[in-house]
Amino acid sequence: MNALQGIVKRSQLTKQELDDIKVLEDICSNYENITLKLNWSMLRDNKRDSENHIFYYENNVLVGFLGLYYFGRDEIEASGMVHPEYRRRGIYKQLVQTAKEECSSRSISCLILICPGNSASGHAFCKNVGSDYSFTEYYMERNDNTLMDIPAVSGLGIRQAMKEDLDAIARLNQNGFDMALEDAANFASSSLLKGDTLIAELNGTAIGKLNLRDTDNHAFIYGFVVAKEFRGKGYGRNILMNAVVYSQEKMNRLHQSLEVAATNDRALGLYKSCGFVEKSKIDYYELKKGVHF
Structure with missing residues (x-):
């Protein structure tokens, strides 16, 4: 069997692929002390037919991943990571380029990149691919x-x-x-x-x-x-x-969790009154059809 190399797209994930994503997530999270938003319940959902998962391999080893999440609007959210030892090689650009092509094939006009608020590399990645900052959300938990x-x-x-x-x-x-x-x-x-x-x-x-x-x-x-x-x-x-x-x-x-726009003071007050507390910040960047792809 040929070794996996470069970009690979999947619509449904095997247990081994999910395990590989988890290993890469742990490496990246521990390296920067960040929490990635990978929407695991959606990754495990094998009912979706579109190619929502983009992998990047080096000799059968997963070193880059970008998950695509569609919520019924004219936009797709994307969250991903690149192994610290394989950064600055253009891998993230290739993942995002593949995502832009997927958006075009589905007539989706906006690709939103998800970035942990405290990830210096994530912000650098988003700026490096030419995306524009859009908004910020707080991730909140009630424990x-x-x-x-x-x-x-x-x-x-x-x-x-x-x-x-x-x-x-x-x-x-x-x-x-x-x-x-x-x-x-x-x-x-x-x-x-x-x-x-x-x-x-x-x-x-x-x-x-x-x-x-x-x-x-x-x-x-x-x-x-x-x-x-x-x-x-x-x-x-x-x-x-x-x-x-x-x-x-x-x-x-x-335990319960949710996300809320950082500028939505009324909603923030509501959630805090029900026992939710801020745990982390998530920034969102946009790539728009006709402007960025």
């Missing part, structure tokens, strides 16, 4: 495993979303994230297939939603939105508290 005492709000509750909720979820995505209707519907459809969407209802009307992704040791909260006309009334905090309890009781996950 208090005691059940929350939730104030009762008449008529308000959360439940598992069903296929009949597709239109309501799409509207909430569009309302909360300023997404085009088609992108909002795609995001809603893909999240329903994963079975991780919760709907918040007030007297039978959908006023919010969020997603709970089951990871190795905690529940990751994402896609959280409350309809604009119901904000500022305390519903968001109640919904979030109910989601925490849901993850504890239904998923057996005592």
